[in-house]
Amino acid sequence: MPALAFDHPVLLLALPFALLPLVVSVLRRSPHPNIAAAVPDRPSRLLSIALPILGLLALACLILALAGLHRTDQVVFREGRGAHLMILIDRSSSMESTFANRRPDGAEESKANAARRLLTDFIERRAHDRVGVAMFSTAPLQAVPLTDRHEIVKSAIATMDFPGLAQTNVGRGLALAAGAFGSETAAASRAILLVSDGAGVISREVQAQLRDTIGRRPVNLYWLFLRTDGAKGIFDVPASGEHDTPQTRPERHLHLFLQTLGVPYRAFEADSPDAVREAIAEIDRLEARPLAYEEEVPRLDLERYAYLGAAIALALLVLAKSFETPFVERARTLPPLRRSGA
Amino acid sequence: MRWLRNRGMVFWLVAAAFVFAALAAFGPRLARDRDVRTLFFVVDLTRSMTARDYGTTDAPRSRLDEAKRMVTEIVRRLPCGSKVGLGVFTERRSFPLIEPVETCRNFAPFTEAVSRLDWRMAWEGDSRIVRGLASAQTIAEDFDSDLVFITDGQEAPPVPTAGRRSAGNPDTTAGLILGAGGSALVPIPKYDDRGNPDGFYSLRDIASGALVSIVPPDAERSGTEHPRNNPVGNLASTSNEHLTSVKADYLREIGGEAGLGYAPLGDIAEIEEQIEGHTSAHRLASTVDLSPIFGALALLSLFSAYAWNGLVPWRRSPAAPLPLNTSRERLSS
Structure with a gap:
């Protein structure tokens, strides 16, 4: 049952008037009550049923249309080539400094700013992707669910211009992003693009949860690590004697953890806006497979169809009316009628 | 011409309804x-x-x-x-x-x-x-x-x-x-x-989270509050926070x-x-959609068509076959 709704349901009170054609004929009335004299053949019997029904249809369609008939929550199937892509953005406050770890000035843009600009370009190139945006800092925040409306995706990414929150709770952010892929993404390519300038320790429970979620619905993982000058990289193996724990080297250990998930994973270390652009171009190249999906559209107006239905019914009525012959104003005397059986 | 003249009022009303409904279906718009x-x-x-x-x-x-x-x-x-x-x-x-x-x-x-x-x-x-x-x-x-x-x-x-x-x-x-x-x-x-x-x-949770500032100004004098040991005074008995x-x-x-x-x-x-x-x-x-206006006109016309046939009193004199009396007598016999 499609979800039908009306803008002005009170007009539906007029619907009983649509029964009027069953009571009153649209045909010309005759002063001669001699209809019984006509032989009731099949076409005229059909016509005498069809005409009131046409009238009823026309009236009902007009009333429904005026009441603003429309369908809500309708699902439309679409098809595209690309991927289901969750962009997971680090909104910790360190993203506001530049790659050189300074406050942004006119010459150098902040990491958040560079990421925002390049991600927006990236979305513009990926016309058929379904993209969602999640953010994380102290807590994970779902911004936009997977959608093909890139306008809203871009406007979620644009909020990166605003100050971020305190910490980098990357584990829960990843769990949120991994859980955002519904069953409709089963056949197509799924990817998470993590954009961050740091990492945090992922607790055991969250690690187990992530393994579980990703094990059930594998995703391609991309980590775009915005490396600040002087910060330790993802790939650097600590020299002997240095501490090598998740607490001292969270980035390296997040990288090690992601490698163990058993899904395609690539990390890009970018220490300048140009490096970010190269990394995004690489991801652009890697993620392209056909995908079909459905999306709810808010409202489909059916008024037009109702008007069209009324117009068609009325056209037939007009046709019927135009075949009416005028009454014989001055008839000749009919020959006397004789009963055949007399 | 004669064909047109012989169409009755009802025909024109139904025709008008059709025209309006068709206009409504094709959605005229006004800026x-x-x-x-x-x-x-x-x-x-x-x-x-x-x-x-x-x-x-x-x-x-x-x-x-x-x-x-x-x-x-x-x-x-x-x-x-x-x-x-x-x-x-x-x-x-x-x-x-x-x-x-x-x-x-x-x-x-x-x-x-x-x-x-x-x-x-x-x-x-x-x-x-x-x-x-x-x-x-x-x-x-x-x-x-x-x-x-x-x-x-x-x-x-x-x-x-x-x-x-x-x-x-x-x-x-x-x-x-x-x-x-x-x-x-x-x-x-x-x-x-x-x-x-x-x-x-519970109130205990609220009090333990609010270590400052919800104490009434006179609490210190009333002896129920101590800045370190009992910073919220006798909140429990008075608050519904x-x-x-x-x-x-x-x-x-x-x-x-x-x-x-x-x-x-x-x-x-x-x-x-x-x-x-x-x-x-x-x-x-x-733009504003004009189809409701045309739709309403179509409804009005069609309704009038039926009303005309059903409600307007019969005014036309019956057509008179020429030798009326004779034929009726013959028919009834």
């Missing part, structure tokens, strides 16, 4: 300006918003559920071309999630984003509404939009009895506060570290300071009125 708004919704995600005082006893809904429903409803009613944005409030500040976007093209993802709001997104348990409101106003100003701030007015920790900071900048943004919650006091659900329900907040109801007067008050209107969350008519009065509209050139 006309339309009022559109830019609204930035900020939803309070603090714990008191999970209090369930909407819906029926059998199927209670939390304030947050109601807030999500109403945001969707408001967005549904905005004309195309309006813009809506989304943010959340907790602790001391508001945090934008979606910059204002056009409503009609982005309706599905926007409302889905609204439906995904969850108290678990809150990064702190505190609820400093005046500061959160100020930060929401700053963001709304940056977005060049008007603010719709949805909260229940429950401050946590409780507002100092010595007074609170006043809400500021009344000139820069317009908008309104929507007060969530019922007027009766209800308990606030409590959740454990993993987010599982764990009973309700662990229960929550919509603080409509308080929200009206800070709304007045901040230059915002107020409406209760459940009342869509009142909300629309307040939106009308407290937010600015931009004119946008658009």
Whole structure:
């Protein structure tokens, strides 16, 4: 049952008037009550049923249309080539400094700013992707669910211009992003693009949860690590004697953890806006497979169809009316009628 | 010509109905300006918003559920071309999630984003509404939009009895506060570290979280309070801060300071009125659909056609076959 709704349901009170054609004929009335004299053949019997029904249809369609008939929550199937892509953005406050770890000035843009600009370009190139945006800092925040409306995706990414929150709770952010892929993404390519300038320790429970979620619905993982000058990289193996724990080297250990998930994973270390652009171009190249999906559209107006239905019914009525012959104003005397059986 | 002359009134009425219905079906449009708004919704995600005082006893809904429903409803009613944005409030500040976007093209993802709001997104348990409101106003100003701030007015920790900071900048943004919650006091659900329900907040929880400032000014003299050992005095016997109801007067008050209107969350008519009065509209050139007018004309014509046949008194003299009497006698014999 499609979800039908009306803008002005009170007009539906007029619907009983649509029964009027069953009571009153649209045909010309005759002063001669001699209809019984006509032989009731099949076409005229059909016509005498069809005409009131046409009238009823026309009236009902007009009333429904005026009441603003429309369908809500309708699902439309679409098809595209690309991927289901969750962009997971680090909104910790360190993203506001530049790659050189300074406050942004006119010459150098902040990491958040560079990421925002390049991600927006990236979305513009990926016309058929379904993209969602999640953010994380102290807590994970779902911004936009997977959608093909890139306008809203871009406007979620644009909020990166605003100050971020305190910490980098990357584990829960990843769990949120991994859980955002519904069953409709089963056949197509799924990817998470993590954009961050740091990492945090992922607790055991969250690690187990992530393994579980990703094990059930594998995703391609991309980590775009915005490396600040002087910060330790993802790939650097600590020299002997240095501490090598998740607490001292969270980035390296997040990288090690992601490698163990058993899904395609690539990390890009970018220490300048140009490096970010190269990394995004690489991801652009890697993620392209056909995908079909459905999306709810808010409202489909059916008024037009109702008007069209009324117009068609009325056209037939007009046709019927135009075949009416005028009454014989001055008839000749009919020959006397004789009963055949007399 | 003769054919035309011989058509009766009913024919012309049905024909007119057909013409109007066909016009309505092909959708003539007229250019006309339309009022559109830019609204930035900020939803309070603090714990008191999970209090369930909407819906029926059998199927209670939390304030947050109601807030999500109403945001969707408001967005549904905005004309195309309006813009809506989304943010959340907790602790001391508001945090934008979606910059204002056009409503009609982005309706599905926007409302889905609204439906995904969850108290678990809150990064702190505190609820400093005046500061959160100020930060929401700053963001709304940056977005060049008007603010719709949805909260229940429950401050946590409780507002100092010595007074609170006043809400500021009344000139820069317009908008309104929507007060969530019922007027009766209800308990606030409590959740454990993993987010599982764990009973309700008790006064002890509130007191232990509020180590400063909720002590009445005369507490020290009354001997029940000690700055270090018993900083909240005999709060337990006097306070009901662990229960929550919509603080409509308080929200009206800070709304007045901040230059915002107020409406209760459940009342869509009142909300629309307040939106009308407290937010600015931009004119946008658009078209208006004329098909309802043609549709109404078609309905009127068709209805008249039937009315003509059924209701207008029979006025025409019957056609008179020439030798009327003789033929009738013959027929009847």
